[in-house]
Amino acid sequence: MTANLLKPYALNNTINLSNRILMAPLTRCMADDNLVPTQLMAEYYARRAEAGLIISEAVIIRPDGQGFPNTPGLFSPAQIEGWKIVTAAVHKNGGKIFAQLWHTGRVAHPYFYGNGDADASVLAPSAIGVEGTVPRMRELTYKIPKAVTVEEMKTLVADYGQAAENAIKAGFDGVEIHGANGYLIDQFLHHDSNRRNDEYGGSSENMVRFPLEVIDEIISKIGADRTGLRVSPGAYFNMTGDSKDRAVFDLLLPELEQRNLAFLHIGIFDDSMEFDYLGGRASSYVRENYSKTLVGVGSYSAEAASSAINDDKFDLIAIGRPFIANPDYVAKIRNNEPLTSYSDEMLTSLI
Ligand code: FNR
Numbered sequence: 001m002t003a004n005l006l007k008p009y010a011l012n013n014t015i016n017l018s019n020r021i022l023m024a025p026l027t028r029c030m031a032d033d034n035l036v037p038t039q040l041m042a043e044y045y046a047r048r049a050e051a052g053l054i055i056s057e058a059v060i061i062r063p064d065g066q067g068f069p070n071t072p073g074l075f076s077p078a079q080i081e082g083w084k085i086v087t088a089a090v091h092k093n094g095g096k097i098f099a100q101l102w103h104t105g106r107v108a109h110p111y112f113y114g115n116g117d118a119d120a121s122v123l124a125p126s127a128i129g130v131e132g133t134v135p136r137m138r139e140l141t142y143k144i145p146k147a148v149t150v151e152e153m154k155t156l157v158a159d160y161g162q163a164a165e166n167a168i169k170a171g172f173d174g175v176e177i178h179g180a181n182g183y184l185i186d187q188f189l190h191h192d193s194n195r196r197n198d199e200y201g202g203s204s205e206n207m208v209r210f211p212l213e214v215i216d217e218i219i220s221k222i223g224a225d226r227t228g229l230r231v232s233p234g235a236y237f238n239m240t241g242d243s244k245d246r247a248v249f250d251l252l253l254p255e256l257e258q259r260n261l262a263f264l265h266i267g268i269f270d271d272s273m274e275f276d277y278l279g280g281r282a283s284s285y286v287r288e289n290y291s292k293t294l295v296g297v298g299s300y301s302a303e304a305a306s307s308a309i310n311d312d313k314f315d316l317i318a319i320g321r322p323f324i325a326n327p328d329y330v331a332k333i334r335n336n337e338p339l340t341s342y343s344d345e346m347l348t349s350l351i
Contacts, residue, residue, distance in 0.1 A: 002306040002333055009052065009316060011262045011293060014225035015173060017052035017096065017316070020309065021330055022265075024297055024320035025055040025100040025176065025230070029136065030350055031072035035060070036082035041072075042089040044350040047327035049095025055176050055228075055265075055318065056086075058102035061163035063113035064123060065103035065184070069137060074099060074163045080170045087171030098174045098228060099167040101160060101218075105184030106145040106193065107238055109134050123148040123156075125187050125194040125201060125210075130238050147196065153210055156184075161217040164227070174226030177215060180267020181230075182238030185211045189252065190235050191242040204251040212255060224260045228295075232267040234275035234282040243277040253289040263293040265318060271298035283314055302333045327351060 009017045028044075031037055048054055060066050060073045073079045083099070090097045106124035111134075114120030124145035134140040148156070160177070167175045179185035187193040188210045194201045200209050218227050233249040235241035256264060266283050278285035283296050296305065296314035305317035321342035323329050332339055 002302045004309055005302060005306050005317065006330075006334060012225045012260070014223070015096065015262060018094075019050075019052040019330060020316045021052050021302075021305075021333070022295060022316055022318040023048050023051040023054040023323045023329075024318035025058055025178070026320055026324060027057045027068060027071060028347070028350065029068055029070045031070045031082075033070070034076070034078055035066075035071065035073035036076075036078045037072045037086050038082070039085065040350050042086040044327075045086050045097065046089035046093050046095075048323060048329070049090045049093035050328070050330040051095060051319075051323070052316070053173075054090060054095060054097040056097060056099045056172075058100045058178050059163075059167075060102050060104075062103070062159045064108055064121065065105075066112040067104035067107040067109055067134065069112070071102075074101070074166045074170065075159070080166050083167075083170035083172070087173075091171070096173045098176045098226075099170070099172045100176045100178050100230070101163050101167070102178040103156065103160075103184040105187045106130055107142065107183060109140050110143065111137070111140050121146045123152065124184070125196055128193055128195065130182075150198065150200070153200070153213075157210075157213045157217045160214045161221045164218040164222045168222050168226070174228065174262055175218065175222065176228040176230055176265060177218060179211055179229050180232040180265075182232070182235070185214060186232055186235075186239065186267075189231070189245070189248050190239050191244050191248075192235065192240045204248045207248045208252045208255060211252070215256075215259060215261075219259060225262055227261055228263045228265060229256065229261055230265040230267045231286075232282065233285055234268065234273065234278055236268060236273060241275060241277065246277045249278075249285075250289065253286065257290055257292060261292070263295050263316065264290060265295035266297055266314075268298040271296060271300065273298075287313060324351075
């Protein structure tokens with residue numbers, strides 16, 4: 001029984017979802033070389049418009065946020081025009097779509113934005129690099145980042161706000177701030193990547209400061225009703241967890257609670273993962289410490305998601321890989337039809 005997934009849900013007075021199934025943000029690396037979304041991308045998203053809400057693939061807020069090839073942006077006029085075609089196609093099919101706003105921080109690579117200068121800055125809270133090489137471009141080794149200055153952080157906050165305004169201009173229904181999965185905002189929230197000793201590091205109060213500045217800037221530009229956030233309290237990707245991280249999220253969640261965001265969304269690939277310092281699953285930890293709309297995600301079947309919502313573990317479910325394999329995921333669930341299984345080869349084209 002999955003009937004509860006198909007019931008409408010009001011995020012707030014501004015945004016009503018026709019069902020509780022979100023399409024999770026899924027990077028596809030298919031924008032053109034100016035990072036403009038293409039007609040094929042518009043058709044890909046439009047085919048999935050039956051989702052209660054589509055969260056777009058992560059969209060970079062400015063050039064030095066790029067860590068993967070051909071990820072779309074929202075900082076140039078051409079990119080805004082390109083996204084208008086995508087959002088119009090989704091709306092024409094009755095759907096809603098938020099843009100996921102992204103800066104990869106220390107996972108960025110100057111190959112993408114340095115105009116040939118391999119030493120162009122990679123910005124992060126502290127000068128601590130990630131091991132390894134860029135996925136899909138294994139010849140590129142990650143650089144040691146430069147600890148971002150307070151002055152540069154002010155510009156970053158303004159650039160997040162501008163990207164949110166650009167998203168609304170491009171016809172998006174709102175934005176999801178990418179605060180998860182080991183990227184810039186998440187790098188401030190974990191001790192592994194934030195070793196600052198100024199007002200942006202060293203204590204939980206200081207470590208939440210930059211993320212809250214970004215959130216507040218975006219809320220001031222487009223309103224809390226149109227602003228969602230994805231977070232990874234359990235470090236699992238491009239990051240090592242630290243038991244001290246718990247105190248950071250214990251402080252962050254009540255701060256978020258006061259801001260009346262459209263939703264909070266967990267960033268994880270498999271929600272059965274447990275974290276010692278969170279006392280179990282990331283979703284259970286957030287549910288206990290945050291009372292507003294929560295989006296669960298991570299290796300859920302429709303049946304498992306339906307039970308979890310029924311048991312009040314979260315309010316909405318985001319579906320990732322099955323949505324790559326099944327553009328008509330929602331119709332298949334409604335009609336009780338078998339799903340096509342996901343496989344990594346599907347990433348090479350936009351079906
Ligand atoms: C992802 N995921 C992801 N997350 C995110 O916040 N922004 C992104 O751009 C991406 N990109 C992305 C690409 C691909 C190919 C995969 C498989 C995953 C994570 C995704 O949103 C989701 O959390 C996971 O896929 C787990 O959900 P499923 O796939 O088990 O339903």
